[in-house]
Amino acid sequence: MQVSQTPRSAHKGALSDVDLRLLRVFSETVRCNGFTAAQASLGMTQATISVHMRNLEERLNVRLCERGRSGFYLTDEGKQIHSAVLDLFGSIERFQGAVGDVQGELTGRLTFGTVDAMASNAKLKLHAAIGSFARQAPKMQLDVDIAAPQVLSQGIMSGRYQIALMPAQPFFPRNRAIDIFLETQNLYCGLGHPLFACPDTDLTPELLARQLFAGRSYMPETPICGVDFRWNAVTAHMEGTLLLLLSGAYVGFLPDHYAAELVHKKTLRALAPDWMKFEDRFQIVYSRDHPTQAANLLADAIVNASDAD
Incomplete structure (x- = not known):
């Protein structure tokens, strides 16, 4: 016989072992991006994970995530709770x-x-x-x-x-x-970009400033090496920048060691390397x-x- 439970109020007071266990299930489910993928690492069935998540939401009185045919994603409240959970486990x-x-x-x-x-x-x-x-x-x-x-x-x-x-x-x-x-960052473009075959002697700040630029989401949109680039795309990671450059549509900065192999394969080209570079x-x-x-x-x-x- 199934016994119905009354909804619990928002969790108050000190964290219990039950809370920590539920929070770890939540954290691992987010890391795996869904209930199905988290089954192996948690050693639980999808149904059990779902019960744990529902219990946690009841204890916190917050909807943490949406799950269903549209996929798994965190609510705004869930993102805040997840950030706090990572801080908690770090402590x-x-x-x-x-x-x-x-x-x-x-x-x-x-x-x-x-x-x-x-x-x-x-x-x-x-x-x-x-x-x-x-x-x-x-x-x-x-x-x-x-x-x-x-x-x-x-x-x-x-x-x-x-x-x-x-x-x-x-x-x-x-x-x-x-x-x-110190990491040297050079300006690059990919094969198929209009500047790929352009001689370095023809590359002026004005010409570079007219190109679509792939910038970093954590950098200010200020001139770099004297060039006021057009920030048409942004990414936080080097791999994201590389994908944009390989499209042949953008110019952008990459670490010289990261780009070296593709420069050797002639799918990337450093633009004006004598002056279009900086060090991190x-x-x-x-x-x-x-x-x-x-x-x-x-x-x-x-x-x-x-x-x-």
């Missing part, structure tokens, strides 16, 4: 790391955020740093998240990330920033006041790998 992970430090054993989870297009950077050798970290802390779970610089900056401030690799940003004094490398200063950022041993270990590994020959 829990920092606590677990601190406990591991006291116990003298590196266990728990380390959340590491970075921008995209890092794997091809020979100056950084991030893969070698991660390998070194894994060998020294085999019991740690390393969570790597690829995000835009503004997301990483906010995540460091809120505690969502314990350590981040990103372009230099202004930070509060409680964070420590270590300069790692990259830093490792983590807590100055209360860094965990795991965060210190990964930071040291990244610094040592970037200094190696």
